[in-house]
Amino acid sequence: MKWGFPESVSTYGGDIDAMYAIILYVTGAMFLVVEATLIYFIIRYRRREGGKADYVHGHLRTEIIWTLVPFVLVAMLAVTSAGTWLDLKHPSRFPAAGLDLKVRAKQFEWNVTYPGADGRLGTGDDFVKRNQLHLPTGVPVRLTLSAEDVIHSFFLPEFRVKQDAVPGMETSVWFEATKPGTYVLGCAELCGLGHYKMRGTVTVHTPQEFQRWQQEQGAS
C-alpha cells in the first residue's frame, strides 16, 4: 500500500507536498495525543468495585487553553497555505508564460489548442490535439480552460494541478514541468456517462524536442 502522493514533476509540486507534510505533522500529533488520551482514560478510569467518579463540572482555564492552542495552530496552517495558493492560482501572480495553451473540454475529451511556429495563439497556424498535452520542461505553461457542455475538472496528479473547466467562463492555471516523460491527464469532476474515460496523455519533452514536435505538427 502506497502512502504518499505520486512523484512530483512540476516546479511548485514541492510546495504543495511541503504544505501537506506540515499539516500531516500537526494533525498527526493531534491525532496521537487525542487517541492516546482516549485509550488511556478508558483503561485507567474503567469502573472498579467501590470506585466513584469525580464530581467535576469543568475548568475555565483549561477551556481557554484548549480553545487557543487549536486556534493558533489552524491559523498558522491557514497563513502558510494562503501565499502558496495565490502563487499557484491567482492570475496576477502567474509568471510570464513561456507557452500559452487553450484547453476546451467537452463530453468526453480534452481539446488542446497549440500555437504554431509563431508561438502565438489566435493566429492562422494554431493547431488542435485531442487528449494530448505536449509541453517542454523549464517553461511556465499557462492554460486557459473552458467547457462546451458541463463542468469538467482538469487534473494532472503528477503536476499537482487541478482546475475546473466551466461552461460559459474561462478559468486559467499555470505550471512548469521539471522532468520529461509521459503523465496522466484526468477528469476529476463527474461529467456524465463517459466521465471515467475522459483521459488524456501528457507528454513532457525537452525544450529542443518540443520545438521539433511543434514544427512537425504545424507543418502537417
Next chain:
Amino acid sequence: MSTMAIPQAAAAVHLHDDRPFIRRYIFSTDHKIIGIQFLFMSLLFLLVGGLLAMMMRWQLAWPADAQHPLPGGSLLPETMVAQGIMLPEFYNSLMTMHGTILVFFAIMPLLVGVFANYLIPLQCGAPDMAFPRLNMLSFWTAVPAGVLMVAGFFVQGGHAAAGWTAYAPLSAVPEYSGVSTGQVLWTVSLIILGFSSLMGAVNYISTVINMRAPGMTWFRLPLPVWALFITSVLILLAMPVLAGALILLLFDQVLGTSFYLPQANGEPLLWQHLFWFFGHPEVYILILPAFGFVSEILANGARKPIFGYHAMVLAIVAIAFLGWIVWGHHMFQSGMNPMLGNTFMFSTMVIAVPTAIKVFNWLGTLWRGSIQFQVPMLNAIAFVAMFVIGGLSGVFLASTPVDIFYHDTYFVVAHIHYVLFGGSLFGIFAAITYWFPKMFGRMMSERLGKIHFFLTFLFFNLAFFPMHNLGNAGMMRRIYDYRQYAHLADLQPLNEFISLSAFALGVTQLLFAFNFLWSLFRGKKAEQNPWRANSLEWSAPSPPPHGNFAVTPIVYRGPYEYSSPESAEDYLPQDQPPAEQPVPAPDLVPASS
C-alpha cells in the same frame, strides 16, 4: 412501516386510550409514535442506501469484469446490468442515490426526525409537541418524498445520475446526463422533503422555547435538546435555500429556463453557491444532533457530569454560526476568485476550533470517571475516536493548496465517511441502543450489541481508512472504472480489499437489524430507568403513555448530576426534589396508571 411497531406499542400503552387504531398508530399526532414511524422509515432507507453501496463496491473491486458477475445482476434489466456487468449509467445512478438516500432519507431523519420528535418533549418535560398535527403532516410529507425518490429507479432512462450534489448543467440538461425523468423525480422529491423538514423544524423550535417544564431553564436542558434545537434553526434557515435552488433547477429541467445554463447568460456556478450555502449547514445538521447524543451517553457511562457544559453549548452555537460562512471550501477549484478561496480557507480552519473544543470536553468527561462499557457507551466512545479522524482530514481539505490535489478524490470520500459513518452513524447506534428501552419498553441484547459494535468498528476502519491512500494516489471519486488511468491501474488489489471489508461491514449490520427486531418482541422488559440517568424521559414509564407524564415534572437541577455528593446514588434525576425541601405529597408523584 409503522405497523411493525404495533405489538410493542399496543402492549405498552397502559393508560386508557380510546383513540381508534388508525389515529393511534398511522395518523398519530403523538410525538413518540411519529418518532418511531421515522425510525422505521429511515432504518429501511439505511438498508437500501447500504445495499446500493455494496453494488457500487462490487464494480470497484472488479471493474466490468466478466469473471466476477454482479450477484443478482441477472434479476436487473439490461439497461442496468448486461451479462453480469454493471453499465456505467447504472453505476452513476447507484452512486447518486447512495449519497442522496443516506444523507436525506437515512441519516438526517434518523438524527432529527426520530430523535427530535422522540426526545424533545420528553427531555423538556412536555406532554407533546407544540403543534402535534403539523408534526404528523411532517411525517406524512416525508413519505411521498421517499416514494418518489425510490420510484426513480423504475422510470425510463434510469434514476438521477448527477451525484448527490447534482452540479448543473449536468443535472439540468437531459442530453448531458442521459437521464430525464429520474433527474426530475430526484428534484421534486427533495423539494417535498424540504417542506417536511421545515414543518418539523418549526415544531421543534417552538416546543423547546415554549413547552419546557417548570424549572427547566435553558442551561438545565440536556445537550441533545440543545443540539436538536440549534440543528432545527439551521434546518429552518437552510432548507428554503435548497428549495429555491431546486425549484430553479426544476425550471431549467422542464420549463426551458436557463438559470444554471450559460447558453442564455445563466450561471453554472450559481448552483454550487446555492447548493453549498445550504450544503455546509446541512453537513452540520448531520452531525450536531449526534454531538448531543454522545455527550449525554458519555456522561452517563462515565457516571460523571459532562465536562464544560457551557463550553459544549457555546461550541454548538459557534459551529452553527461559522457553518454559514464556509461553503466556498467546496468550490476552491471551481474557478471562484482565488482571493475568495483564501477567505473561505480561514473560516473553514476556524470552524475546526469549536470542533476540537467538543472533542477535548468529551475527553474531559471521561477523565476521572467511573466508566462502564455498555453498548451505547461503546458506540459513543467510538464516535469520539472516529470523528477525530474525520475532523483532522478536514484540515487537509481546508488548506487551499493541498485541496488542489485532494479535491474530488477518494480522500474526500474518506473524509465524508469518517464524519458521517464514523461520526453520525456511530452516534445513531449509540442513541438507538440507549433510548430503545424507553421507546419500546424492552432492552436490546447486550451481547449481540457488543459483537455488532466490535465488528462494525473493525470493518468500518478496514473499509474506509485505505480510502485516504486511494486519495493520495490521486484516484478520482465517482469513477466507474479507474483502470482506464495509468496512475490508478495498480490500485485494483487495494480496491478489492476495501470492497471485501465493505461487504463484511454490510453483513455485520444484519446483526443490528436482528437485534433490533428480536428485542422488539423478545427483549428483556426494561425498567423505567435502566441506565440510571438523570434526564426527564427516565421519570416516565417505559414506554411513556400518550401525554408522557402523569403529572408535569418539576425540574430542580441540570441533567448531568452524576456522582454528586448530594446523593447516595451515583445519579440524581432532574426532577428529584432536593433533600432539604419537603417531599411532595404522594399524589404528586407520577402515577403509572
